[in-house]
Amino acid sequence: MFEELRVTKALNKIKATSRLTLPYSWDLNIYRGCEHGCHYCYAIYSHRYLEKEEKDSFPGKESSGREDCAFFQRICVKTNIAEALEKQLGSRSWKKEVINIGGVCDSYQPAEAKYGLMREVLALMIKYRNPITISTKSDLILRDFDLLKELAELTYVNIAVTVTTMDKNLSTLLEPLASPPEKRLSVLRAFKDTAAVTGLHMMPILPFLTDSPENLERILSLAAGCEVDYALPGILYLRGETRKHFFDFLACNFPELVDPYRKLYAKGGADRTYKAELYGVLSSLMEKYRLSGDYMKPMQVKLSRTKQLKLTDFQK
Numbered sequence: 001m002f003e004e005l006r007v008t009k010a011l012n013k014i015k016a017t018s019r020l021t022l023p024y025s026w027d028l029n030i031y032r033g034c035e036h037g038c039h040y041c042y043a044i045y046s047h048r049y050l051e052k053e054e055k056d057s058f059p060g061k062e063s064s065g066r067e068d069c070a071f072f073q074r075i076c077v078k079t080n081i082a083e084a085l086e087k088q089l090g091s092r093s094w095k096k097e098v099i100n101i102g103g104v105c106d107s108y109q110p111a112e113a114k115y116g117l118m119r120e121v122l123a124l125m126i127k128y129r130n131p132i133t134i135s136t137k138s139d140l141i142l143r144d145f146d147l148l149k150e151l152a153e154l155t156y157v158n159i160a161v162t163v164t165t166m167d168k169n170l171s172t173l174l175e176p177l178a179s180p181p182e183k184r185l186s187v188l189r190a191f192k193d194t195a196a197v198t199g200l201h202m203m204p205i206l207p208f209l210t211d212s213p214e215n216l217e218r219i220l221s222l223a224a225g226c227e228v229d230y231a232l233p234g235i236l237y238l239r240g241e242t243r244k245h246f247f248d249f250l251a252c253n254f255p256e257l258v259d260p261y262r263k264l265y266a267k268g269g270a271d272r273t274y275k276a277e278l279y280g281v282l283s284s285l286m287e288k289y290r291l292s293g294d295y296m297k298p299m300q301v302k303l304s305r306t307k308q309l310k311l312t313d314f315q316k
C-alpha cells in the first residue's frame with residue numbers, strides 16, 4: 001500500500017552518536033518503509049510513528065505484531081522530495097557534504113519503478129555536484145546508470161550492493177522482494193568501469209544460515225571478480241523490533257534454530273567467541289581475495305581529487 005505525502009525537508013541530519021561510526025552526516029530517504037521485507041531489517045523501528053498513529057485511530061486495540069509488517073507493506077512516498085531537496089542543496093549554508101541516499105529504506109525498492117523519484121534526485125545531485133553514497137539490494141539501480149556515471153565523473157559516488165547469501169531460495173525467504181543475488185552482483189559488474197567507488201556489503205551474516213565458510217568465500221570471491229573497491233562484512237545484531245520480528249521468522253521457518261539463537265544472542269550482539277571465530281575466517285578470506293575493508297580511503301581520495309579539480313578549473 002502506497003501513501004503519498006509531501007515534505008518540507010529532504011535531508012535528515014544523522015544523530016551525533018551515529019556520526020562517530022559513519023563517514024557521512026546526512027541521510028535522504030525517499031520512502032518510509034521498505035517492500036524488500038528482509039526479516040533481519042534493522043530499520044523496522046523507523047515505522048514506530050505509524051504504530052502510534054494506529055493506536056490513536058484504534059484506542060484500546062492491542063498490538064498483534066502487524067506493526068512489523070507495516071514497515072514492509074505500508075510505504076510512504078515523499079512525492080515532492082526533489083522540490084524539497086533543491087531548496088536545501090541550493091541554500092548558501094549547504095556545504096556539499098556527502099549524502100547517504102536510503103538510510104532506513106532501499107531507494108530502489110519496487111515502489112521506485114512506479115514513482116521514478118531517484119532520477120529527479122540524481123539530476124539535482126549532478127546540478128549541484130553533490131557527493132553521495134547508495135546501498136541497495138536491487139538491480140533497478142541500473143535504470144539510472146547514465147545519471148550515476150555522470151555524477152561519478154563530477155564528484156564522489158559510492159555504490160554498494162548488499163549480498164548475504166548466494167543461495168537463491170534462501171535469499172527469497174530472507175529478503176523476499178529484493179533482487180536475486182546474481183542480479184545484485186551484476187550491478188557491481190556494470191559500475192566497475194565507471195568513476196564510481198563500488199563496495200560489497202556482506203551484512204548481516206546470519207549464524208547457522210549464511211555463515212558457512214563456503215557461502216562467505218563464494219560471495220567474497222565473486223565480489224573480488226567484480227573488482228570492488230572494498231568489502232564490508234558484518235554480523236547480525238538483534239534488538240528491539242528487529243529482534244522480535246526475527247525470532248518470529250525463525251519460529252515459523254527454522255524452529256530448530258530458535259534455541260541456538262537464544263543462546264548466541266543473550267544480548268543484542270552475538271556471543272564473543274562466535275564473533276572471534278567468524279572474523280578469523282573472514283579476515284583470511286579477505287586476504288586471500290585481496291579485498292580491502294577500508295571504505296574511507298576511496299572516499300578521501302576521491303573527495304580530495306574533486307577539490308583539486310575545482311581549483312584547476314578556477315585557474316584556467
Ligand code: SF4
Nearest residue numbers: 034036037038041105
Ligand atoms: S533492503 Fe534494507 S531497509 Fe529494506 S527491508 Fe531490507 S534491510 Fe530493511
